[in-house]
Amino acid sequence: MQYLNSDKNTKFASKFASKKVTSLKFTDPTIRHLKTDKSKIFWCKGLSGFGIRVSPKGTKTWVYYYRINKTQRKLNLGRYPKVCLSEAHRLYNEAKTKVECGTDPSDELKKLKKQFDEELTVKQLVELYLEHSKKSGKKSYKVEEKCLKKDLISHLGKRKITTIEPKDLAKIFNEIITIREAPSSATHLYSYIRRIFNFASDMGLMRRRDNPCLDIKLNIKKKKRNRHLTPQEIYLFWYGVDKIKMTPIVRYALKFMLLTLARGGEVRQMKWSDIDFNERIWTLPRTKNGHLHRIYLNDKAMNILKEVGKYTEGKGLVFGSTGQYSKCGVIKTNLKPLHNRTLCQPIKRHFNVFKIKEPFTPHDLRRTGATILAGLFGRQDLVKMCLNHVRNDITDVYDQYTYDVEKKNAMNALNKAINLIIDSPNIESVPTFDVLRQEILPLDIILNRHEPLKKNKNMDFLATVSHPVSYKLSFDLKPLSNVT
Structure with a gap:
């Protein structure tokens, strides 16, 4: 059964949206079942400028409308369901905070897109990756930063990421293994570089199959971790x-x-x-x-x-x-x-x-x-x-x-x-x-x-339980001969 709003133009597959659509209480069931015959924006109740644009084909895009210097601007926050409701709320709050501070969030997004449109160097890609790791709470980003600056940026930092070939990386790995005699360092560096190029493919900077690490095999035996002293x-x-x-x-x-x-x-x-x-x-x-x-x-x-x-x-x-x-x-x-x-x-x-x-x-x-x-x-x-x-x-x-x-x-x-x-x-x-x-x-x-x-x-x-449990072995228990 379909439900119609007051203007009789928009259809809903859920009773949650059957009332007059000036604003809605955004929940996952409501968003999931929204449908319309023409493109329409549904606004979130209680959050100014925050809404979701629904197309006739069912595409749902989070939007935020705001004003900077008396000029109305629009910011796309991502598509649903890839960007879930909680993530859209987070992005909205971040953008709103920037607007209140006088910063236009869409300008920052344009700068980032412009930076992505230009082909990045290895050094720039590493900096983006480390910044992302730091903000996402990754604990090992400092270790990765030290290793990448020492062995990757020093050799290939100025090269464009799409020009890096497997032989360029193989030369670095071979030097670490043979000259420095540190195979474990080569293994760690390999995993870090592979993550960086995977990150680049996730950001749309290159194809995942163009990751140069895919054609490299170090053939290093893992050290046995069973050594203990007698x-x-x-x-x-x-x-x-x-x-x-x-x-x-x-x-x-x-x-x-x-x-x-x-x-x-x-x-x-x-x-x-x-x-x-x-x-x-x-x-x-x-x-x-x-x-x-x-x-x-x-x-x-x-x-x-x-x-x-x-x-x-x-x-x-x-x-x-x-x-x-x-x-x-x-x-x-x-x-x-x-x-x-x-x-x-x-x-x-x-x-x-x-x-x-x-x-x-x-x-x-x-x-x-x-x-x-x-x-x-x-x-x-x-x-x-x-x-x-x-x-x-x-x-x-x-x-x-x-x-x-x-x-x-x-x-x-x-x-x-x-x-x-x-x-x-x-x-x-x-x-x-x-x-x-x-x-x-x-x-x-x-x-x-x-x-x-x-x-x-x-x-x-x-620190401890207030009433510690006492344990007894079977031979401490009294015999059960008196039990009838």
């Missing part, structure tokens, strides 16, 4: 790192990574103000996935912080870097974050000191701690909590408990495992993993009898 290698690392010539802060940072399962970047950016010494909790203000993460600091981690405090004086960054120490070991100048290679280079350059056969990186220390916990508890979900990995489950949306008590148990177990390993008199007497499990698990972990953490007024429920 108990004997942990022993060699712990005492070997003391023999390497490096600043004490770097030495403590490497050990701290093993004890907390934290990432290198998280350790380098760690601040004294992020630590609650009463609760022994380190709250990470920024995490890779954006989720709240609180790490319980076990005894050995607290001892390391005590030693590091002698150098950084308990202010600013915990593991800061200046390279300037006085004779007594106190840093003279203001602290700066450690460089991202500071933790890797000492291990790489002085690897022979450890007397370990297979090379390892600082990130492998995080994997080592996680592997120990997985072997002790046999619970991958607990390891995910300690690593702050996202659980791809709908329950994760509802479960906002931080599992501080459970993570405290895990960190204490890791502390005991490390102590049993490094307290061995020599490498031959380092306990096996089975011995570690037998020594650590029975008393503390299985029964889960640790005292809950005190309630944090700032975090409230996130």
